Amino acid sequence: MKITVIGTGYVGLVSGVCFSNLGNEVTCVDKDKSKIDMLHRGEVPIYEPGLKELIEHNVQENRLSFTGELAHAVKEAEVIILAVGTPSLPNGEANLQYIEQAVREVALAMNEYKIIMTKSTVPVGTNERISQIIGQLTELPFDVVSVPEFLREGSAVKDTFNPDRIVIGVNSQRAEEKIVHLHKPLTENIIVTDVRSAEMIKYASNAFLATKISFINEVANICEKVGADVTMVAKGMGQDRRIGSSFLSAGIGYGGSCFPKDTNALIQIAGNVEYNFKLLKAVVEVNTDQRFNIIDKLTKVFGDLEGKTIGIWGLAFKPNTDDVREAPAIEIVETLVRLGAKLRLYDPIAMEKFKGIIGIKGLEYCTNALETAIGCDAICLLTEWDEFCKIDLSELKRVMHTPVLIDGRNVFSEQQIRDTSFQYYSIGRPQITRLTDVEQLERVN
Template identity: 80%
Template sequence: MRITVIGTGYVGLVSGVCFSNLGNEVTCVDKDKSKIDMLLRGEVPIFEPGLKDLIEHNVSENRLSFTSDLSKSVKSAEIIIIAVGTPSLPNGEANLQYIEQAVREVAVALNGYKIIMTKSTVPVGTNEHIASIMSELTAHNFDVVSVPEFLREGSAVKDTFHPDRIVIGVNNKRAEQQICDLHKPLTENIIVTDVRSAEMIKYASNAFLATKISFINEVANICEKVGADVTMVAKGMGQDRRIGPSFLSAGIGYGGSCFPKDTDALIQIAGNVEYNFKLLRAVVEVNKDQRFNVTNKLMDVYRDLKDKTITIWGLAFKPNTDDVREAPSIEIVETLVKLGAKLKVYDPIAMEKFRVFSGIVGLEYCNNAMEAAAGSDAICLLTEWDEFSNIDLQELGKVVRTPVLIDGRNVFDENKLVNSKFQYYSIGRPHFNRLKNAEELERVN
């Protein structure tokens, strides 16, 4: 099929590249010419394992191209995928201005029947709004379908080729057949529903996963008080087929471009129909509070952080991505700076994006984990990169000023800690913790 993808962010670029790898002729369009220029040079504007190789292969096979010319791309396509951003407005609602702008440009360029496939995450009723805008601007026939994405950053290519399911919201058989045919090479598990239900499935799915994360973090906080191990609790829970093991890792909360935005949006969707989504409001509140476990534990050690050198390991909201949007690291770093700490930070991939996105000044950016730890009074692990979990704690202990390690992702097990001199604190595993206050540490050292 001939496909045009509008938007070259995580969703648009990964989707377009993967569809081209299935044998389709795909053109990826973006109004940001600098991103298109990067892609034309063979560079990739996002970090996603496996994506660069797929781009190179499909460009060489003449199945994949990049352009800023939306009108020409629309005219040559059978299916137009809209994958532009829908960031949050100050009140939590999804900002649809980029969707509306893209739709208007598509409508003006239409030269015959097309299928408009929305992959951007949009509130219930948005695809009907898209159809209304299109109808005002073109006399050509079209269909609007909703195909929400369920990609995880860091494994987006794998998730595209091996989806749990494909959800297609559609109102007529002609479009249904063509969109089903497009996705059949990926899976036979295709759920066809009405458009509004498809829109809701996306929000409900992300909200439920966010709920699991906040729930296990609340359980972790209780475990610390009663002496239970949240990792064993989660393992026991996850063996129940009704619950499952995914998204039961306690830590410092979720971040990224999807869960925070989509939970806020669903709360607003509910509010717009005069329904108070109390459970989801609590999920969001728990998540905001959870990230400060790290700073609270530092304050338990050092009542005053002024001029203390604190190492931050990990800035991305999760490993295998350079995305720092809504990352817990941002608020943690901001808080520590306000408390007067001197910060040395390191992330294998995300430092430049953190520098630009956060706008936080006065940080020392380091080249590796050991350099960041040298001379520090405490290390805070915020992202569970393998580089951190595989580090030699004996060697690490030789370079720090004071051996304090706050593990916000529970990456270290008892075997690695047993011969370590680190005063260690994790999330919801009190029997692992060996946290002393500053006076006790001074006596030990």
């Protein structure tokens, strides 16, 4: 099948590359010439494990190409995938400016029947609006289908080839047969529904997962006060098949390009039909507050943070990605700077993107985890990269000024910490009694 993908962000590039790997002839289009130039040089504008190798393979097999010329790519395609960004407006609504612009260009370039497949996350009713725009600009036949994506950054290639399900919102038998056939190599679990329901499934799915994260973080905060261990609580909850274990890891909250944007958009969608989505508003509030747990723990240890040197491990919102959009690290760093702390920062992948978004001078960027800790009064682990999880704690203590470790992702076990002299603070777990403290008590007795 001949496919044109408009947009080479996470969704567009990963989808296009993976469809080409299934044997389809795919052209990826982007107006950003620098992105297309990078791809022509064999470079990848986003960090996603396994993606570079797939690009190289499918380019060599002549199944994958890149261009800035949308019109020609549309004429050659049977299916046109819309994967342009829908960023949030100040009121939380999705900004449809870019997708509507792309749709107009598609309509003017059409030369025969086309299927326009929307993978951009859009509010309910958007695909009907897309149909109206195209219908006003061409008399050629077409169908618009909604196929929302459920990719996780950092495992997007794996998720594409191993989806839990494929959701297809479609109102045409002709388009349904073609789009089902396109996705059959990926899974037999294909849900065909009306377009509006498909649009809603995407928002509802992300909002529910965000709710699970905020819920377990609220439970973690209670656990700290009553002496329970949230990791054990989550384990016990997750064994219930009605609940499941995924998205029950307590920490400093969600970030990235999807959950914050989609939760706010769904609140706005509800508000537009005069429904007050109180639960989801609370989810967003909890998530915003949760990242300041790190600040609270630091002030509990030191009181005044003026002049304290704090090391930050992890700037991306999650490991295996360079995405810093809505990353908890942004507000944590901004707050620590306001409180007068001196910061040393490190992330294996995301530092350049973080520098481009943070806009604060005087931050010290380091080249590895251990270097970051040199002379620090405390280390704050914000992203659970393997490099941090596997650090030699004795070496870490050796280079620090004071051994204070704030674990915002609960990556270290009780046994690992008990054998050290770290002042260790995690999320929702009891304060660990270190082995050295026990020995001192035994000597006193």
